[in-house]
Amino acid sequence: MPMPPWFHAPALVALADAHPTPFYAYHGPTLDAAAAQLRTLRSVDRIFYAQKANGHAQVLARLAGHGLGLECVSAGELAAGDGLDAPLLFTPNFAPRAEYAEAFARGSHVTLDGLHPLARWPELFRGRDVLLRFDLGVGRGHHRHVRTSGGDAKFGLAPEDLPAARDLAAAAGARIVGLHTHSGSGIFDAGTWAEHLDALQPLAEALPDVRIFNLGGGLGVPYGRGHVLDLAAVDAALAQARARAPRAVEVWLEPGRFLVCEAGVLVLRVTQIKDKHGRRFVGVDGGMNALIRPALYGARHPVVSLTRPGAPSAGRVTLVGPCCESADVLARNIALPEVEEGDLLALTHAGAYGFTMASRYNLREVGEVFIPG
Numbered sequence: 238m239p240m241p242p243w244f245h246a247p248a249l250v251a252l253a254d255a256h257p258t259p260f261y262a263y264h265g266p267t268l269d270a271a272a273a274q275l276r277t278l279r280s281v282d283r284i285f286y287a288q289k290a291n292g293h294a295q296v297l298a299r300l301a302g303h304g305l306g307l308e309c310v311s312a313g314e315l316a317a318g319d320g321l322d323a324p325l326l327f328t329p330n331f332a333p334r335a336e337y338a339e340a341f342a343r344g345s346h347v348t349l350d351g352l353h354p355l356a357r358w359p360e361l362f363r364g365r366d367v368l369l370r371f372d373l374g375v376g377r378g379h380h381r382h383v384r385t386s387g388g389d390a391k392f393g394l395a396p397e398d399l400p401a402a403r404d405l406a407a408a409a410g411a412r413i414v415g416l417h418t419h420s421g422s423g424i425f426d427a428g429t430w431a432e433h434l435d436a437l438q439p440l441a442e443a444l445p446d447v448r449i450f451n452l453g454g455g456l457g458v459p460y461g462r463g464h465v466l467d468l469a470a471v472d473a474a475l476a477q478a479r480a481r482a483p484r485a486v487e488v489w490l491e492p493g494r495f496l497v498c499e500a501g502v503l504v505l506r507v508t509q510i511k512d513k514h515g516r517r518f519v520g521v522d523g524g525m526n527a528l529i530r531p532a533l534y535g536a537r538h539p540v541v542s543l544t545r546p547g548a549p550s551a552g553r554v555t556l557v558g559p560c561c562e563s564a565d566v567l568a569r570n571i572a573l574p575e576v577e578e579g580d581l582l583a584l585t586h587a588g589a590y591g592f593t594m595a596s597r598y599n600l601r602e603v604g605e606v607f608i609p610g
């Protein structure tokens with residue numbers, strides 16, 4: 238597996254001398270490159286970075302520096318934007334009442350994804366502009382856990398709830414200025430976001446104030462193999478969808494993974510090696526506590542040896558963490574060079590949904606280090 242250029246071994250080995258493992262390392266220039274790629278989308282008016290993917294303060298600051306807003310799903314994420322010159326967008330799910338009040342107080346755009354807030358807390362919305370999130374019935378993405386529409390997904394309003402939402406908003410004195418949908422994560426079909434725009438058009442017909450169409454995130458990242466999302470094709474499809482829209486529209490996207498995935502690696506140290514039942518287990522000092530994606534989604538991250546970069550494969554191994562769970566497997570049946578206790582390994586493409594989903598399970602910790610450039 239060739240290493241992406243930024244995390245050549247000497248730089249990360251030097252970092253590991255200064256920081257206890259396991260830790261995530263994030264690379265500023267790789268964030269810049271991803272932001273610049275998204276800024277080539279001419280048919281997109283505004284991009285809000287979905288900070289649930291990676292909430293490190295310097296990551297947020299770096300992306301805000303590219304003119305990106307911040308998409309937030311909790312009071313904590315709203316507060317993370319303090320001090321940054323970044324517009325906020327609040328797109329929560331089953332959040333408590335106080336968090337909507339907090340979002341308005343911070344001047345954030347607010348997206349509603351159920352009738353409950355308008356029906357039960359109408360006073361919160363008097364004189365306010367809101368967006369409505371819809372489940373358009375089709376979930377997409379790399380695993381069933383990341384498909385947020387269709388089936389029994391808990392997100393969004395059903396299209397048939399539109400009249401009730403419109404009436405409740407009118408009764409509360411709120412204006413519906415935008416529609417939103419997000420169908421999942423890890424999507425490689427370039428037509429997806431244009432399809433979202435097309436599918437939201439009929440819903441906008443009865444809503445004269447709607448001008449914003451937030452088409453969600455979910456832009457796929459290849460994790461070092463397979464598909465690449467064709468951004469030019471995404472843009473071309475969106476341009477066509479905008480051209481056929483019956484009114485002038487403002488298009489927003491809220492990607493997370495695309496912006497941060499390749500900018501992060503998880504650096505781990507080998508603890509023990511075990512041969513059992515014809516299989517070699519290589520143990521490292523962070524497992525599902527540090528990176529839960531393999532256990533949760535069957536996600537596959539490339540693994541490289543930082544101690545022996547470029548060395549030939551010494552055979553296939555199972556890479557496991559130190560947690561007391563059978564699911565504590567970071568990678569199965571991967572080729573690795575010879576390894577010894579104390580060697581440094583890196584799981585690459587780990588900048589998204591790594592630290593933000595980490596836990597202190599078994600009271601183990603994982604750190605974060607930002608490399609400005």
Ligand SMILES: Cc1ncc(COP(=O)(O)O)c(C=O)c1O
Pocket residue numbers: 287290328385419421422423453454455456491492493494495
């Ligand atoms: C509403 C919403 N928007 C955006 C995102 C970001 O998705 P991704 O990181 O795949 O771009 C998510 C992810 O869960 C989401 O639920």
